[in-house]
Amino acid sequence: MTYCVAMRLNHGLVFMSDTRTNAGVDNISIFKKMFTWEVPGERLLTIMTAGNLATTQAVVSLLEERAKAPDDREPSILAAPSMFQVAQLIGEVLRDVISNHEQSGQESSSAFNATIILGGQIKGGGQRLFLIYPEGNFIEASEDTPFFQIGETKYGKPILVRAHDPDMTFEEAIRLMLVSFDSTIKANLSVDLPLDLQTYQKDSLQQGHTDRIEFSHPYYQLISNQWGESLKSALDALPDYAIKDQT
Amino acid sequence: MTYCVAMRLNHGLVFMSDTRTNAGVDNISIFKKMFTWEVPGERLLTIMTAGNLATTQAVVSLLEERAKAPDDREPSILAAPSMFQVAQLIGEVLRDVISNHEQSGQESSSAFNATIILGGQIKGGGQRLFLIYPEGNFIEASEDTPFFQIGETKYGKPILVRAHDPDMTFEEAIRLMLVSFDSTIKANLSVDLPLDLQTYQKDSLQQGHTDRIEFSHPYYQLISNQWGESLKSALDALPDYAIKDQT
Numbered sequence: 296m297t298y299c300v301a302m303r304l305n306h307g308l309v310f311m312s313d314t315r316t317n318a319g320v321d322n323i324s325i326f327k328k329m330f331t332w333e334v335p336g337e338r339l340l341t342i343m344t345a346g347n348l349a350t351t352q353a354v355v356s357l358l359e360e361r362a363k364a365p366d367d368r369e370p371s372i373l374a375a376p377s378m379f380q381v382a383q384l385i386g387e388v389l390r391d392v393i394s395n396h397e398q399s400g401q402e403s404s405s406a407f408n409a410t411i412i413l414g415g416q417i418k419g420g421g422q423r424l425f426l427i428y429p430e431g432n433f434i435e436a437s438e439d440t441p442f443f444q445i446g447e448t449k450y451g452k453p454i455l456v457r458a459h460d461p462d463m464t465f466e467e468a469i470r471l472m473l474v475s476f477d478s479t480i481k482a483n484l485s486v487d488l489p490l491d492l493q494t495y496q497k498d499s500l501q502q503g504h505t506d507r508i509e510f511s512h513p514y515y516q517l518i519s520n521q522w523g524e525s526l527k528s529a530l531d532a533l534p535d536y537a538i539k540d541q542t
Numbered sequence: 543m544t545y546c547v548a549m550r551l552n553h554g555l556v557f558m559s560d561t562r563t564n565a566g567v568d569n570i571s572i573f574k575k576m577f578t579w580e581v582p583g584e585r586l587l588t589i590m591t592a593g594n595l596a597t598t599q600a601v602v603s604l605l606e607e608r609a610k611a612p613d614d615r616e617p618s619i620l621a622a623p624s625m626f627q628v629a630q631l632i633g634e635v636l637r638d639v640i641s642n643h644e645q646s647g648q649e650s651s652s653a654f655n656a657t658i659i660l661g662g663q664i665k666g667g668g669q670r671l672f673l674i675y676p677e678g679n680f681i682e683a684s685e686d687t688p689f690f691q692i693g694e695t696k697y698g699k700p701i702l703v704r705a706h707d708p709d710m711t712f713e714e715a716i717r718l719m720l721v722s723f724d725s726t727i728k729a730n731l732s733v734d735l736p737l738d739l740q741t742y743q744k745d746s747l748q749q750g751h752t753d754r755i756e757f758s759h760p761y762y763q764l765i766s767n768q769w770g771e772s773l774k775s776a777l778d779a780l781p782d783y784a785i786k787d788q789t
Contacts, residue, residue, distance in 0.1 A: 449696030453725035457770045458777050469783040478700035494785070504785045514783055523704045525776035530705050533768055536716040536761055538741070538751045 296485030297328060297446030299343040300472050301412045303424045303436045305461045307503065308414045308495040309468045311476060312343045313446075315487040329491040330355050332362055332372060335501040338417040340372055340381060341493060345446035346409025346429070353392045354409070358385065378423040382413050382433050390431030410445045415495065422497050450482045451475035465494045465504070473508070473518045488515070543732030544575060544693030546590040547719050548659045550671045550683045552708045554750065555661045555742040556715045558723060559590045560693075562734040576738040577602050579609055579619060582748040585664040587619055587628060588740060592692035593656025593676070600639045601656070605632065625670040629660050629680050637678030657692045662742065669744050697729045698722035712741045712751070720755075720765045735762070 299312040312328040326348060332340045342358075344351035361371040375381045389411060396407040408429040416422040424436040426443045436443055441461055444452065454475050463471070469492065479486045488510045494503035508515050546559040559575040573595060579587045591598035608618040622628045636658060643654040655676040663669040671683040673690045683690055688708055691699065701722050710718070716739065726733045735757045741750035755762050 449729070450700050452729045453697050453700075454773060454777075456728055457773050465785055466782045469785075470780055471777060473783070474777065474780075481703060482696070482699045514781075518780060521780055522776075525779055526701065526704050529769075529772040529776040530701075530718060530721065532772060533717055533721075533765060534761075535713045536720070538712055538716075 296483065297345040298448070298451065298476060298479050298486040299328060299345055299412055299445045300442060300451070300455070300475060301343065301414050301424055301436075302442040302459065302468055302472065303414075303422070303461070304441075304463055304465070304468055305497075307465065307497045307499075308341075308422055308424060309465060309472065310341055310343055310412075310414060310491075310493045310495075311469070311472045312491050313476065313480075313486045314489050314491065315485060316348050317485050320484060323487075325489070326352075327491060329493060330358075331493065331502055332358075333502050334373060336418070337500060338373070338415065339495055339500055339502055340413065340415040341495065341502075342385065342414075343412045343445065344409060345411075347396075347407050350389075350392050350396065350407050350409040351411070354385070354389050354411070357388050357392070376417070377420055378413075378415060378417055378425070381415075381417070382423075382425040382427060382435075385411060385413055386427045386431035386433055389427060389429065393429055412443050412445055416498070416500060418500055422495065447479055447483050447486050450479040454478065469494075470518070473515065474522050477515075477519050477522060490515075543730065544592040545695070545698065545723060545726050545733040546575060546592055546659055546692045547689060547698070547702070547722060548590065548661050548671055548683075549689040549706065549715055549719065550661075550669070550708070551688075551710055551712070551715055552744075554712065554744045554746075555588075555669055555671060556712060556719065557588055557590055557659075557661060557738075557740045557742075558716075558719045559738050560723065560727075560733045561736050561738065562732060563595050564732050567731060570734075572736070573599075574738060576740060577605075578740065578749055579605075580749050581620060583665070584747060585620070585662065586742055586747055586749055587660065587662040588742065588749075589632065589661075590659045590692065591656060592658075594643075594654045597636075597639050597643065597654050597656040598658070601632070601636050601658070604635050604639070623664070624667055625660075625662060625664055625672070628662075628664070629670075629672040629674060629682075632658060632660055633674045633678035633680055636674060636676065640676055659690050659692055663745070663747060665747055669742065694726055694730050694733050697726040701725065716741075717765065720762065721769055724762075724766050724769060737762075 302309045314325045317323040362373045411427040414424040425433045427433040490508040492506040549556045561572045564570040609620045658674040661671040672680045674680040737755040739753040
């Protein structure tokens with residue numbers, strides 16, 4: 296499995312992804328799930344992937360090949376004039392890869408499906424954040440739903456729902472996302488460190504802060520250790536349920 | 543879907559279940575998922591059910607029928623000499639019901655599966671808590687895993703993992719479970735109020751405190767409203783992530 300979160304803030308985007316892949320609990324590996332294409336001053340595109348690793352790697356390789364030689368291999372995500380068209384292009388590549396694998400005549404016990412989060416900005420347009428489905432269609436983050444999760448999303452959702460605020464700073468958003476990741480990592484073996492982190496400052500049209508958060512990362516250690524205590528204190532601060540008629 | 547939690551504390555057991563059932567989001571109903579059989583001073587048995595409603599209702603009806611006329615309809619859960627044998631009996635009934643439905647020749651788009659939590663105590667034995675699988679086999683809660691969840695378990699798990707303590711009072715356990723339920727209800731339409739609540743005081747051999755928690759329940763309102771704020775405060779109390787080299 297996988298866990299990735301992207302958040303749309305008023306002043307930018309924040310991306311965080313784990314790196315665990317598994318084919319059964321006895322076959323785990325570390326793979327990067329966050330990929331960025333950048334033309335400084337012109338466009339910044341970041342995607343995060345969840346699902347069948349062969350599918351997502353094929354999609355990234357195809358996008359990469361086309362981006363490297365855009366004259367030969369149209370359409371490229373570096374040539375598409377808008378974020379909407381980038382999303383459309385990635386959706387088509389994703390759908391084609393899945394359908395090729397499915398039609399190859401091979402049977403697989405697991406699905407070839409994958410889901411992709413795309414965020415970024417192209418000069419002349421605003422920052423945008425999309426969730427692209429295996430069918431190639433996609434939805435965009437709005438003010439009402441300003442973050443997307445893919446993969447093992449349930450454990451880390453309640454804290455995001457409760458604490459998300461589009462006015463947050465990058466630092467606050469990263470803190471919130473780390474808590475969401477820590478809750479997921481503690482509950483599910485298929486999500487694990489190291490985590491990849493990236494921020495995008497709105498209208499900067501270039502990659503922002505990046506970090507790889509290993510288990511030994513002092514800030515992760517601090518969050519992981521203190522959050523449990525903070526939660527217990529918050530719980531203790533709530534009033535008691537009164538058992539009136541205990542028999 | 544469903545959400546049920548049972549917790550083994552040092553001085554007793556606590557059960558909480560939701561009441562939402564759904565066959566698609568356009569077909570929702572309220573059904574009780576917690577059932578108790580009691581012979582005061584001799585045994586107390588409580589089960590909670592998740593899964594196919596026809597299956598769980600059939601299981602409960604069969605157990606009920608046998609319990610009402612134990613002389614005719616052996617084996618009854620009111621006659622079984624130990625909690626282990628009660629778990630075995632319920633497991634067999636559950637497996638038989640599922641297998642009857644599956645072999646009836648009817649096709650179903652959803653599975654006939656169900657899962658059951660069983661807790662209680664029989665005179666001469668200790669309090670015990672079991673999780674019974676659709677296959678009829680079961681596991682018992684231990685000191686290392688002192689609570690069981692069934693149904694939509696993921697949203698509400700992190701807080702249970704973090705804050706559970708076998709020395710908790712019933713009041714503290716109920717508060718923790720309500721927070722876990724509230725997180726789940728806020729994130730997933732297939733779990734909803736009212737909630738059923740029951741405590742069992744170890745060695746009392748009779749039903750403890752019971753409550754049905756509706757949306758208007760003052761304590762639920764209080765938890766639901768205050769927990770969001772408490773979470774945000776706990777998050778704000780964590781140190782900030784430092785973006786050193788923002789480019």
